[in-house]
Amino acid sequence: MPIPDKTLERLSIYRRLLALARLGDDDMVFSHELADMASGNAAQVRRDLMELGVAGHRKLGYRVGHLNTEIGRVLDPPNGTGVVVLGVGNLGRALLQHIGGEHERLHVVGVFDTDPSKIGHIIHGYRCDSINDLEAAVQARGADVAIITTPAEAAQAVCDRLIAAGIRGILNFAPTPLQVPDNVFVEQVDIETALEKIACVARGAPARNGMLLHEGVVYRAQRMQGGAN
Amino acid sequence: MPIPDKTLERLSIYRRLLALARLGDDDMVFSHELADMASGNAAQVRRDLMELGVAGHRKLGYRVGHLNTEIGRVLDPPNGTGVVVLGVGNLGRALLQHIGGEHERLHVVGVFDTDPSKIGHIIHGYRCDSINDLEAAVQARGADVAIITTPAEAAQAVCDRLIAAGIRGILNFAPTPLQVPDNVFVEQVDIETALEKIACVARGAPARNGMLLHEGVVYRAQRMQGGAN
DNA sequence: TAGATTGTTAATCGATTAACAATC
DNA sequence: TAGATTGTTAATCGATTAACAATC
Numbered sequence: 001m002p003i004p005d006k007t008l009e010r011l012s013i014y015r016r017l018l019a020l021a022r023l024g025d026d027d028m029v030f031s032h033e034l035a036d037m038a039s040g041n042a043a044q045v046r047r048d049l050m051e052l053g054v055a056g057h058r059k060l061g062y063r064v065g066h067l068n069t070e071i072g073r074v075l076d077p078p079n080g081t082g083v084v085v086l087g088v089g090n091l092g093r094a095l096l097q098h099i100g101g102e103h104e105r106l107h108v109v110g111v112f113d114t115d116p117s118k119i120g121h122i123i124h125g126y127r128c129d130s131i132n133d134l135e136a137a138v139q140a141r142g143a144d145v146a147i148i149t150t151p152a153e154a155a156q157a158v159c160d161r162l163i164a165a166g167i168r169g170i171l172n173f174a175p176t177p178l179q180v181p182d183n184v185f186v187e188q189v190d191i192e193t194a195l196e197k198i199a200c201v202a203r204g205a206p207a208r209n210g211m212l213l214h215e216g217v218v219y220r221a222q223r224m225q226g227g228a229n
Numbered sequence: 230m231p232i233p234d235k236t237l238e239r240l241s242i243y244r245r246l247l248a249l250a251r252l253g254d255d256d257m258v259f260s261h262e263l264a265d266m267a268s269g270n271a272a273q274v275r276r277d278l279m280e281l282g283v284a285g286h287r288k289l290g291y292r293v294g295h296l297n298t299e300i301g302r303v304l305d306p307p308n309g310t311g312v313v314v315l316g317v318g319n320l321g322r323a324l325l326q327h328i329g330g331e332h333e334r335l336h337v338v339g340v341f342d343t344d345p346s347k348i349g350h351i352i353h354g355y356r357c358d359s360i361n362d363l364e365a366a367v368q369a370r371g372a373d374v375a376i377i378t379t380p381a382e383a384a385q386a387v388c389d390r391l392i393a394a395g396i397r398g399i400l401n402f403a404p405t406p407l408q409v410p411d412n413v414f415v416e417q418v419d420i421e422t423a424l425e426k427i428a429c430v431a432r433g434a435p436a437r438n439g440m441l442l443h444e445g446v447v448y449r450a451q452r453m454q455g456g457a458n
Numbered sequence: 459t460a461g462a463t464t465g466t467t468a469a470t471c472g473a474t475t476a477a478c479a480a481t482c
Numbered sequence: 483t484a485g486a487t488t489g490t491t492a493a494t495c496g497a498t499t500a501a502c503a504a505t506c
Contacts, residue, residue, distance in 0.1 A: 046464065
Protein backbone atom coordinates (compact mmCIF):
# COMPACT_ATOMS: atom_id res chain seq x y z
CA MET A 1 0.00 0.00 0.00
CA PRO A 2 1.27 3.45 -0.84
CA ILE A 3 2.10 5.93 1.89
CA PRO A 4 -0.97 8.12 2.56
CA ASP A 5 -0.88 11.72 1.36
CA LYS A 6 -1.23 13.10 4.84
CA THR A 7 1.75 11.09 5.98
CA LEU A 8 3.82 12.38 3.05
CA GLU A 9 3.03 15.94 4.12
CA ARG A 10 4.07 15.24 7.67
CA LEU A 11 7.28 13.53 6.60
CA SER A 12 8.21 16.68 4.69
CA ILE A 13 7.47 18.73 7.78
CA TYR A 14 9.42 16.42 10.10
CA ARG A 15 12.45 16.78 7.86
CA ARG A 16 12.22 20.55 7.93
CA LEU A 17 11.76 20.63 11.69
CA LEU A 18 14.78 18.40 12.25
CA ALA A 19 16.90 20.73 10.12
CA LEU A 20 15.48 23.78 11.90
CA ALA A 21 16.43 22.24 15.24
CA ARG A 22 19.96 21.77 13.87
CA LEU A 23 19.97 18.08 14.68
CA GLY A 24 22.86 16.20 13.10
CA ASP A 25 22.96 12.78 11.50
CA ASP A 26 24.11 11.06 14.67
CA ASP A 27 21.60 12.71 16.98
CA MET A 28 18.65 10.74 18.22
CA VAL A 29 15.06 11.97 18.49
CA PHE A 30 12.09 10.51 20.35
CA SER A 31 8.67 10.26 18.77
CA HIS A 32 7.28 12.57 21.44
CA GLU A 33 9.95 15.18 20.71
CA LEU A 34 9.13 15.21 17.02
CA ALA A 35 5.46 15.36 17.95
CA ASP A 36 6.07 18.41 20.13
CA MET A 37 7.98 20.19 17.37
CA ALA A 38 5.16 19.54 14.93
CA SER A 39 2.45 20.18 17.55
CA GLY A 40 1.31 16.64 16.82
CA ASN A 41 0.92 13.39 18.62
CA ALA A 42 3.58 10.78 19.40
CA ALA A 43 1.46 7.84 18.24
CA GLN A 44 1.00 9.51 14.89
CA VAL A 45 4.71 10.16 14.52
CA ARG A 46 5.49 6.51 15.22
CA ARG A 47 2.82 5.43 12.79
CA ASP A 48 4.18 7.76 10.10
CA LEU A 49 7.69 6.40 10.59
CA MET A 50 6.32 2.89 10.43
CA GLU A 51 4.74 3.70 7.07
CA LEU A 52 8.08 5.09 6.01
CA GLY A 53 9.67 1.81 7.08
CA VAL A 54 12.25 3.17 9.53
CA ALA A 55 12.83 1.45 12.82
CA GLY A 56 13.87 3.27 15.96
CA HIS A 57 15.82 2.08 18.95
CA ARG A 58 13.51 0.86 21.71
CA LYS A 59 15.16 3.04 24.28
CA LEU A 60 16.97 5.80 22.39
CA GLY A 61 14.45 6.84 19.75
CA TYR A 62 15.18 7.39 16.05
CA ARG A 63 18.47 8.26 14.39
CA VAL A 64 18.12 11.63 12.64
CA GLY A 65 20.47 10.79 9.78
CA HIS A 66 18.62 7.63 8.92
CA LEU A 67 15.29 9.43 9.16
CA ASN A 68 16.44 12.10 6.74
CA THR A 69 17.80 9.54 4.31
CA GLU A 70 14.59 7.57 4.22
CA ILE A 71 12.34 10.62 3.99
CA GLY A 72 14.42 11.81 1.07
CA ARG A 73 14.26 8.43 -0.60
CA VAL A 74 10.48 8.59 -0.56
CA LEU A 75 9.89 12.28 -1.21
CA ASP A 76 12.66 13.39 -3.54
CA PRO A 77 13.05 12.55 -7.20
CA PRO A 78 16.63 11.53 -8.10
CA ASN A 79 17.77 15.06 -8.95
CA GLY A 80 15.48 17.05 -6.71
CA THR A 81 12.07 18.33 -7.69
CA GLY A 82 12.00 20.34 -10.91
CA VAL A 83 9.39 23.08 -10.83
CA VAL A 84 7.94 25.13 -13.66
CA VAL A 85 6.01 28.33 -12.92
CA LEU A 86 3.18 29.35 -15.21
CA GLY A 87 2.30 33.01 -15.05
CA VAL A 88 4.59 35.71 -13.77
CA GLY A 89 2.26 38.18 -12.13
CA ASN A 90 2.80 39.39 -8.59
CA LEU A 91 2.08 36.00 -7.15
CA GLY A 92 4.28 34.14 -9.61
CA ARG A 93 7.18 36.47 -8.87
CA ALA A 94 6.68 36.09 -5.13
CA LEU A 95 6.73 32.32 -5.44
CA LEU A 96 9.81 32.47 -7.65
CA GLN A 97 11.63 34.34 -4.96
CA HIS A 98 10.20 32.08 -2.28
CA ILE A 99 11.33 28.77 -3.78
CA GLY A 100 14.04 30.04 -6.09
CA GLY A 101 17.68 30.31 -5.14
CA GLU A 102 18.38 28.93 -1.73
CA HIS A 103 16.49 25.63 -1.84
CA GLU A 104 18.54 22.49 -2.16
CA ARG A 105 15.70 20.18 -3.13
CA LEU A 106 13.40 22.41 -5.19
CA HIS A 107 14.75 23.69 -8.50
CA VAL A 108 12.93 26.14 -10.70
CA VAL A 109 13.60 24.85 -14.21
CA GLY A 110 11.26 27.07 -16.19
CA VAL A 111 9.17 30.22 -16.04
CA PHE A 112 6.48 30.92 -18.63
CA ASP A 113 4.06 33.65 -19.57
CA THR A 114 2.09 34.80 -22.58
CA ASP A 115 2.85 38.49 -22.18
CA PRO A 116 5.36 39.54 -24.88
CA SER A 117 6.67 42.26 -22.58
CA LYS A 118 7.81 39.58 -20.15
CA ILE A 119 9.09 36.89 -22.51
CA GLY A 120 12.87 36.91 -22.80
CA HIS A 121 13.30 39.00 -19.67
CA ILE A 122 15.05 37.85 -16.51
CA ILE A 123 12.83 37.75 -13.42
CA HIS A 124 14.39 36.95 -10.06
CA GLY A 125 17.22 35.31 -11.96
CA TYR A 126 15.07 33.17 -14.26
CA ARG A 127 14.42 33.83 -17.91
CA CYS A 128 10.76 34.01 -18.80
CA ASP A 129 9.95 31.90 -21.85
CA SER A 130 6.97 31.81 -24.15
CA ILE A 131 4.42 29.24 -23.24
CA ASN A 132 4.90 27.90 -26.76
CA ASP A 133 8.23 26.51 -25.61
CA LEU A 134 6.60 24.66 -22.72
CA GLU A 135 6.65 21.12 -24.04
CA ALA A 136 10.26 21.17 -25.19
CA ALA A 137 11.41 22.81 -21.97
CA VAL A 138 9.56 20.39 -19.70
CA GLN A 139 11.19 17.46 -21.40
CA ALA A 140 14.65 18.93 -21.82
CA ARG A 141 14.96 20.34 -18.31
CA GLY A 142 13.19 17.60 -16.35
CA ALA A 143 10.20 19.27 -14.73
CA ASP A 144 8.33 17.22 -12.15
CA VAL A 145 5.63 19.63 -11.04
CA ALA A 146 4.02 22.89 -12.18
CA ILE A 147 2.71 25.90 -10.33
CA ILE A 148 -0.15 27.74 -12.01
CA THR A 149 -0.49 31.41 -11.05
CA THR A 150 -2.27 32.65 -14.15
CA PRO A 151 -5.60 34.46 -14.05
CA ALA A 152 -8.55 32.10 -13.58
CA GLU A 153 -9.60 32.37 -17.24
CA ALA A 154 -6.28 31.08 -18.50
CA ALA A 155 -5.78 28.30 -16.00
CA GLN A 156 -7.56 25.44 -17.76
CA ALA A 157 -5.82 26.03 -21.09
CA VAL A 158 -2.44 26.18 -19.37
CA CYS A 159 -3.30 23.04 -17.44
CA ASP A 160 -4.13 21.20 -20.67
CA ARG A 161 -0.80 22.19 -22.17
CA LEU A 162 1.05 21.07 -19.06
CA ILE A 163 -0.58 17.67 -19.23
CA ALA A 164 0.20 17.39 -22.93
CA ALA A 165 3.80 18.20 -22.06
CA GLY A 166 3.89 15.30 -19.61
CA ILE A 167 3.40 17.03 -16.25
CA ARG A 168 1.49 14.87 -13.75
CA GLY A 169 1.50 17.09 -10.64
CA ILE A 170 0.11 20.63 -10.41
CA LEU A 171 -0.14 23.21 -7.64
CA ASN A 172 -2.95 25.54 -8.69
CA PHE A 173 -3.28 29.07 -7.27
CA ALA A 174 -5.88 30.14 -9.84
CA PRO A 175 -9.32 30.27 -8.21
CA THR A 176 -10.92 27.74 -10.50
CA PRO A 177 -11.25 23.95 -10.42
CA LEU A 178 -9.16 22.23 -13.07
CA GLN A 179 -10.50 19.35 -15.12
CA VAL A 180 -7.79 16.73 -15.34
CA PRO A 181 -7.55 13.03 -16.15
CA ASP A 182 -7.22 10.54 -13.34
CA ASN A 183 -3.47 10.18 -13.64
CA VAL A 184 -2.81 13.85 -12.90
CA PHE A 185 -2.66 15.08 -9.34
CA VAL A 186 -3.82 18.64 -8.62
CA GLU A 187 -3.59 20.48 -5.34
CA GLN A 188 -5.65 23.62 -5.11
CA VAL A 189 -4.60 26.61 -3.00
CA ASP A 190 -7.69 28.71 -2.57
CA ILE A 191 -6.93 31.79 -0.55
CA GLU A 192 -10.36 33.37 -0.75
CA THR A 193 -12.06 30.17 0.37
CA ALA A 194 -9.50 29.66 3.11
CA LEU A 195 -10.09 33.16 4.50
CA GLU A 196 -13.85 32.74 4.46
CA LYS A 197 -13.61 29.39 6.20
CA ILE A 198 -11.14 30.68 8.77
CA ALA A 199 -13.30 33.68 9.61
CA CYS A 200 -16.31 31.43 9.96
CA VAL A 201 -14.65 28.85 12.16
CA ALA A 202 -12.82 31.45 14.23
CA ARG A 203 -15.96 33.23 15.32
CA GLY A 204 -17.67 29.93 16.16
CA ALA A 205 -19.66 28.47 13.34
CA PRO A 206 -23.37 29.11 13.72
CA ALA A 207 -25.51 26.00 13.68
CA ARG A 208 -27.74 25.43 10.72
CA ASN A 209 -30.74 27.15 12.30
CA GLY A 210 -28.82 30.28 13.06
CA MET A 211 -28.63 29.31 16.69
CA LEU A 212 -25.18 29.86 18.13
CA LEU A 213 -24.27 26.72 19.95
CA HIS A 214 -22.21 26.26 23.06
CA GLU A 215 -20.50 29.61 23.20
CA GLY A 216 -16.80 29.25 23.78
CA VAL A 217 -16.33 25.87 22.24
CA VAL A 218 -13.62 25.84 19.70
CA TYR A 219 -12.77 23.93 16.58
CA ARG A 220 -9.28 22.74 16.12
CA ALA A 221 -8.63 21.65 12.60
CA GLN A 222 -5.17 22.83 11.97
CA ARG A 223 -3.05 20.98 9.55
CA MET A 224 -0.34 20.07 11.99
CA GLN A 225 -0.54 22.37 14.97
CA GLY A 226 -2.49 20.47 17.58
CA GLY A 227 -2.03 23.49 19.75
CA ALA A 228 -1.51 22.98 23.41
CA ASN A 229 -0.34 26.21 24.84
CA MET B 230 -23.64 20.19 15.43
CA PRO B 231 -21.56 22.75 13.59
CA ILE B 232 -21.07 22.56 9.85
CA PRO B 233 -17.89 20.56 9.08
CA ASP B 234 -14.86 22.49 7.83
CA LYS B 235 -14.78 20.64 4.56
CA THR B 236 -18.39 21.56 3.92
CA LEU B 237 -17.65 25.22 4.65
CA GLU B 238 -14.90 25.15 2.04
CA ARG B 239 -17.17 23.63 -0.53
CA LEU B 240 -19.96 26.11 0.21
CA SER B 241 -17.53 28.92 -0.52
CA ILE B 242 -16.59 27.21 -3.78
CA TYR B 243 -20.21 26.60 -4.78
CA ARG B 244 -20.95 30.28 -4.34
CA ARG B 245 -18.03 31.25 -6.51
CA LEU B 246 -18.96 28.75 -9.21
CA LEU B 247 -22.54 29.98 -9.30
CA ALA B 248 -21.33 33.52 -9.79
CA LEU B 249 -18.83 32.42 -12.41
CA ALA B 250 -21.62 30.70 -14.32
CA ARG B 251 -23.55 33.99 -14.20
CA LEU B 252 -26.56 32.35 -12.62
CA GLY B 253 -29.13 34.83 -11.30
CA ASP B 254 -31.20 34.76 -8.14
CA ASP B 255 -34.20 33.21 -9.85
CA ASP B 256 -32.28 30.54 -11.71
CA MET B 257 -32.45 26.96 -10.50
CA VAL B 258 -29.59 24.52 -10.25
CA PHE B 259 -29.57 20.73 -9.80
CA SER B 260 -27.24 19.02 -7.37
CA HIS B 261 -25.61 17.18 -10.24
CA GLU B 262 -24.96 20.42 -12.10
CA LEU B 263 -23.25 21.96 -9.10
CA ALA B 264 -21.32 18.72 -8.69
CA ASP B 265 -20.11 18.88 -12.27
CA MET B 266 -18.99 22.48 -11.91
CA ALA B 267 -17.03 21.60 -8.79
CA SER B 268 -15.85 18.25 -10.21
CA GLY B 269 -17.58 16.68 -7.22
CA ASN B 270 -20.39 14.31 -6.53
CA ALA B 271 -24.11 15.01 -6.45
CA ALA B 272 -24.71 13.17 -3.18
CA GLN B 273 -22.09 15.31 -1.52
CA VAL B 274 -23.63 18.51 -2.84
CA ARG B 275 -27.03 17.52 -1.48
CA ARG B 276 -25.47 16.59 1.82
CA ASP B 277 -23.64 19.92 2.01
CA LEU B 278 -26.84 21.83 1.29
CA MET B 279 -28.62 19.76 3.91
CA GLU B 280 -25.98 20.81 6.44
CA LEU B 281 -26.52 24.37 5.31
CA GLY B 282 -30.23 23.90 5.92
CA VAL B 283 -31.53 24.81 2.47
CA ALA B 284 -34.23 22.78 0.83
CA GLY B 285 -34.54 22.32 -2.89
CA HIS B 286 -37.55 21.65 -5.05
CA ARG B 287 -38.06 17.91 -5.63
CA LYS B 288 -38.21 18.36 -9.34
CA LEU B 289 -36.58 21.69 -10.14
CA GLY B 290 -33.47 21.68 -7.98
CA TYR B 291 -32.25 24.54 -5.81
CA ARG B 292 -32.92 28.27 -6.14
CA VAL B 293 -29.65 30.09 -6.71
CA GLY B 294 -30.67 33.24 -4.87
CA HIS B 295 -31.67 31.35 -1.76
CA LEU B 296 -28.50 29.30 -1.92
CA ASN B 297 -26.36 32.43 -2.06
CA THR B 298 -28.26 34.03 0.78
CA GLU B 299 -27.83 31.06 3.06
CA ILE B 300 -24.19 30.49 2.18
CA GLY B 301 -23.55 34.12 2.97
CA ARG B 302 -25.42 33.89 6.24
CA VAL B 303 -23.12 31.09 7.35
CA LEU B 304 -19.81 32.22 5.87
CA ASP B 305 -19.83 35.99 6.02
CA PRO B 306 -19.46 38.16 9.10
CA PRO B 307 -21.99 41.04 9.17
CA ASN B 308 -19.76 43.51 7.34
CA GLY B 309 -17.69 41.10 5.29
CA THR B 310 -14.44 39.54 6.39
CA GLY B 311 -11.84 42.03 7.62
CA VAL B 312 -8.31 40.92 6.82
CA VAL B 313 -5.01 42.13 8.18
CA VAL B 314 -1.77 41.29 6.41
CA LEU B 315 1.40 40.85 8.44
CA GLY B 316 4.58 41.28 6.47
CA VAL B 317 4.83 43.10 3.17
CA GLY B 318 7.48 41.17 1.27
CA ASN B 319 6.88 39.89 -2.23
CA LEU B 320 4.29 37.42 -1.08
CA GLY B 321 2.45 39.92 1.10
CA ARG B 322 2.26 42.39 -1.78
CA ALA B 323 1.02 39.71 -4.15
CA LEU B 324 -1.71 38.73 -1.72
CA LEU B 325 -2.63 42.37 -1.19
CA GLN B 326 -3.18 42.75 -4.88
CA HIS B 327 -4.93 39.40 -5.07
CA ILE B 328 -7.53 40.07 -2.39
CA GLY B 329 -7.41 43.85 -2.32
CA GLY B 330 -9.63 46.07 -4.38
CA GLU B 331 -12.20 44.13 -6.32
CA HIS B 332 -13.52 41.76 -3.67
CA GLU B 333 -16.94 42.48 -2.25
CA ARG B 334 -16.67 40.19 0.77
CA LEU B 335 -12.99 40.39 1.71
CA HIS B 336 -11.72 43.72 2.97
CA VAL B 337 -8.12 44.45 3.76
CA VAL B 338 -8.32 46.58 6.88
CA GLY B 339 -4.67 46.73 7.82
CA VAL B 340 -1.14 46.08 6.56
CA PHE B 341 1.78 45.81 8.96
CA ASP B 342 5.53 45.43 8.85
CA THR B 343 8.52 46.08 11.06
CA ASP B 344 10.69 47.59 8.33
CA PRO B 345 10.93 51.38 8.89
CA SER B 346 11.42 51.88 5.16
CA LYS B 347 7.95 50.46 4.56
CA ILE B 348 6.01 51.93 7.46
CA GLY B 349 3.93 54.91 6.42
CA HIS B 350 4.20 54.09 2.74
CA ILE B 351 1.28 53.15 0.49
CA ILE B 352 1.46 49.66 -1.00
CA HIS B 353 -1.14 48.62 -3.56
CA GLY B 354 -3.37 51.29 -2.10
CA TYR B 355 -2.97 50.37 1.55
CA ARG B 356 -0.88 52.23 4.10
CA CYS B 357 1.65 50.07 5.85
CA ASP B 358 1.57 50.59 9.61
CA SER B 359 3.98 49.69 12.35
CA ILE B 360 3.26 46.43 14.02
CA ASN B 361 3.15 48.41 17.25
CA ASP B 362 -0.21 49.77 16.12
CA LEU B 363 -1.60 46.30 15.59
CA GLU B 364 -3.81 45.96 18.64
CA ALA B 365 -5.49 49.34 18.27
CA ALA B 366 -6.03 48.83 14.55
CA VAL B 367 -7.49 45.35 14.89
CA GLN B 368 -10.04 46.63 17.34
CA ALA B 369 -10.83 49.93 15.64
CA ARG B 370 -11.13 48.55 12.12
CA GLY B 371 -12.76 45.22 12.85
CA ALA B 372 -10.33 42.58 11.67
CA ASP B 373 -11.62 39.02 11.57
CA VAL B 374 -8.62 37.12 10.22
CA ALA B 375 -4.91 37.63 9.70
CA ILE B 376 -2.51 36.53 7.00
CA ILE B 377 1.08 35.98 8.11
CA THR B 378 3.68 36.34 5.37
CA THR B 379 6.66 37.23 7.51
CA PRO B 380 9.92 35.26 7.48
CA ALA B 381 9.71 32.04 9.49
CA GLU B 382 11.74 33.47 12.38
CA ALA B 383 9.28 36.29 12.97
CA ALA B 384 6.06 34.30 12.58
CA GLN B 385 5.55 33.07 16.14
CA ALA B 386 6.10 36.51 17.67
CA VAL B 387 3.67 38.07 15.20
CA CYS B 388 1.19 35.30 15.90
CA ASP B 389 1.37 35.98 19.64
CA ARG B 390 0.67 39.67 19.07
CA LEU B 391 -2.26 38.86 16.81
CA ILE B 392 -3.78 36.65 19.47
CA ALA B 393 -3.22 39.30 22.11
CA ALA B 394 -5.00 41.74 19.81
CA GLY B 395 -8.02 39.45 19.67
CA ILE B 396 -7.55 37.67 16.34
CA ARG B 397 -8.87 34.10 16.37
CA GLY B 398 -8.25 33.01 12.77
CA ILE B 399 -4.90 32.96 10.99
CA LEU B 400 -3.74 31.98 7.53
CA ASN B 401 -0.03 31.24 7.85
CA PHE B 402 2.30 31.28 4.86
CA ALA B 403 5.45 31.20 6.98
CA PRO B 404 7.01 27.73 6.84
CA THR B 405 6.82 27.07 10.56
CA PRO B 406 4.17 25.56 12.80
CA LEU B 407 2.54 28.12 15.07
CA GLN B 408 1.87 27.42 18.72
CA VAL B 409 -1.59 28.71 19.52
CA PRO B 410 -4.21 28.17 22.21
CA ASP B 411 -7.18 25.97 21.47
CA ASN B 412 -9.52 28.82 20.67
CA VAL B 413 -7.43 30.06 17.76
CA PHE B 414 -7.76 28.49 14.35
CA VAL B 415 -4.69 28.35 12.12
CA GLU B 416 -4.55 27.19 8.55
CA GLN B 417 -1.10 26.52 7.22
CA VAL B 418 -0.17 27.03 3.57
CA ASP B 419 3.03 25.15 3.04
CA ILE B 420 4.24 25.51 -0.51
CA GLU B 421 7.46 23.57 -0.15
CA THR B 422 5.69 20.63 1.47
CA ALA B 423 2.93 20.77 -1.11
CA LEU B 424 5.40 20.63 -3.99
CA GLU B 425 7.28 17.72 -2.47
CA LYS B 426 4.08 15.80 -1.89
CA ILE B 427 2.76 16.55 -5.37
CA ALA B 428 5.98 15.41 -7.02
CA CYS B 429 5.93 12.25 -4.96
CA VAL B 430 2.32 11.37 -5.64
CA ALA B 431 2.51 12.34 -9.29
CA ARG B 432 5.31 9.94 -10.09
CA GLY B 433 3.60 7.12 -8.21
CA ALA B 434 4.62 6.82 -4.62
CA PRO B 435 7.14 4.05 -4.06
CA ALA B 436 6.06 1.49 -1.51
CA ARG B 437 7.89 1.41 1.75
CA ASN B 438 10.41 -1.16 0.62
CA GLY B 439 11.43 0.78 -2.41
CA MET B 440 9.43 -1.54 -4.62
CA LEU B 441 7.40 0.36 -7.17
CA LEU B 442 3.93 -1.02 -7.03
CA HIS B 443 1.38 -1.43 -9.77
CA GLU B 444 2.84 0.85 -12.37
CA GLY B 445 0.23 3.14 -13.79
CA VAL B 446 -2.06 3.24 -10.82
CA VAL B 447 -2.85 6.73 -9.76
CA TYR B 448 -3.83 8.53 -6.63
CA ARG B 449 -6.58 11.04 -6.78
CA ALA B 450 -6.69 13.20 -3.72
CA GLN B 451 -7.60 16.55 -5.08
CA ARG B 452 -9.50 18.95 -2.98
CA MET B 453 -12.51 19.23 -5.20
CA GLN B 454 -11.59 18.11 -8.68
CA GLY B 455 -12.73 14.54 -8.91
CA GLY B 456 -11.40 14.63 -12.38
CA ALA B 457 -13.22 12.90 -15.12
CA ASN B 458 -11.50 14.21 -18.16
C1' DT C 459 14.69 -4.87 38.00
C1' DA C 460 12.03 -0.58 37.02
C1' DG C 461 11.01 2.78 33.80
C1' DA C 462 10.53 4.42 29.29
C1' DT C 463 9.99 3.87 24.55
C1' DT C 464 8.91 1.54 20.26
C1' DG C 465 5.96 -1.08 16.98
C1' DT C 466 1.54 -2.43 15.92
C1' DT C 467 -3.18 -3.57 16.46
C1' DA C 468 -7.67 -2.14 17.77
C1' DA C 469 -10.94 1.58 18.63
C1' DT C 470 -12.60 5.85 17.41
C1' DC C 471 -13.68 9.50 14.74
C1' DG C 472 -14.98 11.98 10.67
C1' DA C 473 -15.75 12.41 5.82
C1' DT C 474 -17.37 10.49 1.52
C1' DT C 475 -20.25 7.71 -1.19
C1' DA C 476 -24.12 4.61 -2.07
C1' DA C 477 -28.71 3.64 -1.78
C1' DC C 478 -33.37 4.43 -1.78
C1' DA C 479 -37.94 6.00 -0.16
C1' DA C 480 -40.55 10.13 -0.78
C1' DT C 481 -42.41 13.13 -4.05
C1' DC C 482 -42.86 16.51 -7.59
C1' DT D 483 -48.31 7.54 -14.85
C1' DA D 484 -43.29 7.45 -15.67
C1' DG D 485 -39.15 9.62 -14.86
C1' DA D 486 -36.16 12.41 -12.35
C1' DT D 487 -34.72 14.62 -8.33
C1' DT D 488 -34.41 15.58 -3.43
C1' DG D 489 -33.54 14.43 1.50
C1' DT D 490 -31.63 11.33 4.54
C1' DT D 491 -29.93 7.13 6.36
C1' DA D 492 -26.71 3.46 6.02
C1' DA D 493 -22.36 1.68 4.28
C1' DT D 494 -17.80 2.51 3.23
C1' DC D 495 -13.55 4.42 3.43
C1' DG D 496 -9.60 6.60 5.43
C1' DA D 497 -7.23 8.99 9.01
C1' DT D 498 -6.31 9.71 13.87
C1' DT D 499 -5.86 8.26 18.46
C1' DA D 500 -5.66 4.91 22.19
C1' DA D 501 -3.82 1.02 24.12
C1' DC D 502 -0.52 -2.22 25.21
C1' DA D 503 2.75 -6.07 24.60
C1' DA D 504 7.53 -6.33 23.49
C1' DT D 505 11.92 -4.88 24.81
C1' DC D 506 15.90 -2.06 25.61
